[in-house]
Amino acid sequence: MITHKKRFETIIQKLKDNGHKITPQRIAIVKILVDSEGHPSVENIHAQIKTDFPTMSLATVYRNIVLIKSLGEVLELGFPDGSNRYDGNKPYPHPHVVCIKCKKIVDPDLDSLDEMKKEVEVETEFKILNHRLDFFGICSDCQAGKV
Amino acid sequence: MITHKKRFETIIQKLKDNGHKITPQRIAIVKILVDSEGHPSVENIHAQIKTDFPTMSLATVYRNIVLIKSLGEVLELGFPDGSNRYDGNKPYPHPHVVCIKCKKIVDPDLDSLDEMKKEVEVETEFKILNHRLDFFGICSDCQAGKV
DNA sequence: TTCTAAATGATAATAGTTATCAATTAGCAT
DNA sequence: ATGCTAATTGATAACTATTATCATTTAGAA
Known part of the structure; x- marks a missing residue:
């Protein structure tokens, strides 16, 4: 079982390898993604992040989740009755x-x-x-x- | 394997049993739900229905899908990248x-x-x-x- | 045939997500 | 350490899927 710290470093390295800047906002978003236990929604992530980044825009969270998804480092789940959920720990199909x-x-x-x-x-x-x-x-x- | 006709009659009877009127719009929607092979979206159903009911409102389709779902007669599937899909033939979990x-x-x-x-x-x-x-x-x- | 509560059609409103643009900044080069 | 610039952010408008509202229509019971 890979650790959260390892997953964090993997995602950050993937961003670097793909020519993306490592901004404080991205560090915070990735941290929440890998530390979360319950596959949070973008709204959840934004709510948690506001504690340390009160001015971070919801659009910034959305843009970065889309980016990390495009790198294959997050699993996206859709449900009929609400927003999408994201797993940053196991970005591959699992039950x-x-x-x-x-x-x-x-x-x-x-x-x-x-x-x-x-x-x-x-x-x-x-x-x-x-x-x-x-x-x-x-x-x-x-x-x-x-x- | 139950026939589409049987499924149609089952859903219509369920609507009657629950005190709902059997309007021409509902008959058309249920027919498409049970005849469809590929679990259509509301938009698909509306597009097909417009042939015979050019003035039917998208809201009417949405409202009736929600109603039939509340009666347990349609399976709703959500995907991360678009609208929900509906199965009127097997309204229970299946692969x-x-x-x-x-x-x-x-x-x-x-x-x-x-x-x-x-x-x-x-x-x-x-x-x-x-x-x-x-x-x-x-x-x-x-x-x-x-x- | 009449009556009425349910249903419809049209459209405004809501929620989740994406696009736009001025301002800010990560990080490379010096 | 400083300057520069393309990437990124923040704020918000716009878009899409769905739901709410309200005047009008209608299914079906009496």
Whole structure:
């Protein structure tokens, strides 16, 4: 399991390698992306960042998330009922478990979907490149009525 | 495999059972939902419907999709890069295969995720209610350069 | 046939995201 | 350390997808 610090350095290096400046705003955004436990939305990231950067623009956060996504260093998840969510720690397809009450997202440790992927390729004649697997339910906190 | 006609009748009956009027607009929307092969967006549905109902409002389509969704008769899929998609034939969790070029969606025939669901419940202590599984790739038509 | 609450159509409003442009600044060159 | 400049930011307008509002229409019960 790679550390948050390692992920931070990887993303910052990727920005440098692609000719981008390492601004204080970018450092702050990447830090939140890799430290976050729950795949935050842009709005979440902006709200957290305002503590240390009260004048940072929401547009700056959006622009930088798009940039980091274009470098393949963040996984973007869309849900039907709201804004997109971002995972800076595992920027590749992996399962999620989403609480439908508090919207928390956790990453369970499940077996690879490679077998299914092969079955799908045979059945559909698609060339499969990636996948998405989410389970939706109620977390133990919300079951206990803490939220 | 249930027929489109049967699905149509089921949805219409559900609307009646819930005290809703069966307007010509609703009949047209439900028909497109059950006849569609590729999980259309609201915009798609509206574009198709305009042929026979040139004055139907986009808001009417949106309102009715929301209504049918609230009755549990349509599956709603959100993607990070655009509008939501709707499946009126299988309004319950099932796998999808999405072409990243032409955006076509097909439903492969895969084994149940019940085993994984149990593993997830044990590991995360969530009560799992449903799931989402999508594979992303390139369909055979787009591989052949037809699109 | 009449009546009325539900539904529609048109459009304003909202939320999430992207584009624009003047001002600022990271970092390279000296 | 200083100067320079293209990249970046901040503020906000604009865009897209969706929802809210309200006058008008209509499905269907009586």
